[in-house]
Amino acid sequence: MTDQLRFFPQRHPVHRLSKEMKAEIAKAQNSIRSAAFPNAYSFCERVLSDLKVSIAPPEKLRDQPAKAVADLDIADLIRFFGGILRTAEIPESARQQHSENLARRAQLVRAFDRPDNVLGWVATKVITVVADLPKTASDIERGRNPGDLLDPYLLAANQSLLCEGDFRHAIDAAVTHKALMILEGLMGHLHEDVIGKMRGNVRNPEPRSGNAEIFDFTFNPFPGADVVQPPLFEGDSLRLHQIKSKTGTLNSSGGRRLAEQMRQLRMNYPGAQLYSHSLVGNTLKGHRSMRGMLRVEPNLIVQVGQASFETLTGSGSGAELLVRVYQSAFELAAQRTGYSIKK
Numbered sequence: 001m002t003d004q005l006r007f008f009p010q011r012h013p014v015h016r017l018s019k020e021m022k023a024e025i026a027k028a029q030n031s032i033r034s035a036a037f038p039n040a041y042s043f044c045e046r047v048l049s050d051l052k053v054s055i056a057p058p059e060k061l062r063d064q065p066a067k068a069v070a071d072l073d074i075a076d077l078i079r080f081f082g083g084i085l086r087t088a089e090i091p092e093s094a095r096q097q098h099s100e101n102l103a104r105r106a107q108l109v110r111a112f113d114r115p116d117n118v119l120g121w122v123a124t125k126v127i128t129v130v131a132d133l134p135k136t137a138s139d140i141e142r143g144r145n146p147g148d149l150l151d152p153y154l155l156a157a158n159q160s161l162l163c164e165g166d167f168r169h170a171i172d173a174a175v176t177h178k179a180l181m182i183l184e185g186l187m188g189h190l191h192e193d194v195i196g197k198m199r200g201n202v203r204n205p206e207p208r209s210g211n212a213e214i215f216d217f218t219f220n221p222f223p224g225a226d227v228v229q230p231p232l233f234e235g236d237s238l239r240l241h242q243i244k245s246k247t248g249t250l251n252s253s254g255g256r257r258l259a260e261q262m263r264q265l266r267m268n269y270p271g272a273q274l275y276s277h278s279l280v281g282n283t284l285k286g287h288r289s290m291r292g293m294l295r296v297e298p299n300l301i302v303q304v305g306q307a308s309f310e311t312l313t314g315s316g317s318g319a320e321l322l323v324r325v326y327q328s329a330f331e332l333a334a335q336r337t338g339y340s341i342k343k
Helices: 019-031 040-050 059-063 074-087 092-111 115-130 152-162 167-196 252-268 290-296 306-313 318-337
Strands: 227-229 239-244 273-278 301-304
Touching: 019 227, 040 059, 040 092, 074 092, 092 115, 092 318, 115 167, 115 318, 152 167, 167 227, 167 239, 167 318, 239 252, 239 306, 252 273, 252 290, 273 306, 290 301, 301 306, 306 318
Parallel strands: 239 273, 273 301
Antiparallel strands: 227 239
């Protein structure tokens, strides 16, 4: 596996990046599905091996590209592995569970070169946050900010309007709401980090020093971008991505500031494609900052929902790939912490 950058012109500005960043870009180019798995057989072989299932994939898969299996959605993957298990005469009583586990593992292997490392990393991040989540009414009487007090009037509305007058239910709902707000803050950063760890992607690190908005090839090469996608074949382009959870995350002034950073990146990396993503959503209607962003940087490509996931993951099941790592990591965190507002 080479550490050399590929598919960049000889005089492309990317060659001025730090040795560490160029190594990350080369690693991303080498991790893509087509480079890691020459055919569907090798992909299935990896999935089966990861779960210690001693079954060989069908030989006909050697003549099919890895994406023929790797890009299936979860329902089709369950049916696919169920068929392999049926052919191998695995008892029907065990077949459903095994096929579901194999399908989930297939999506993790499709998304990440080392899925267990990513799962452990995400679970550790979640566990750290769970330690500060509220469990009881006393935990939400005041937040970290001394002025963040439990609103007794909203609690009364919650009890009467939403919980049929049940005070215990109202307290549980208030604690749940507070916990969800904390988790929402966590998720925004997780999206950037987890997508940045996916095959073919590079997470743009925080600048080593100085102002985060000042461009520097060595110390801050991609200000404003969360994820960098290097070209993956001859003639492909460098792609730079801003990632937000929802279209309403940024106000107009924040959007303009980020668009100015992306404009700066276009000037420093001629030919790069610039993207702004909102992951949760199915329409750009109501996008609070899009118009102002496009005024500053007309070349910015604004996407939402499914379109964003396809661009960021290279898969039509990209949203499922992200859900899969979260589902596995959250289950692991729940097992390790035992957190519950019912306890």
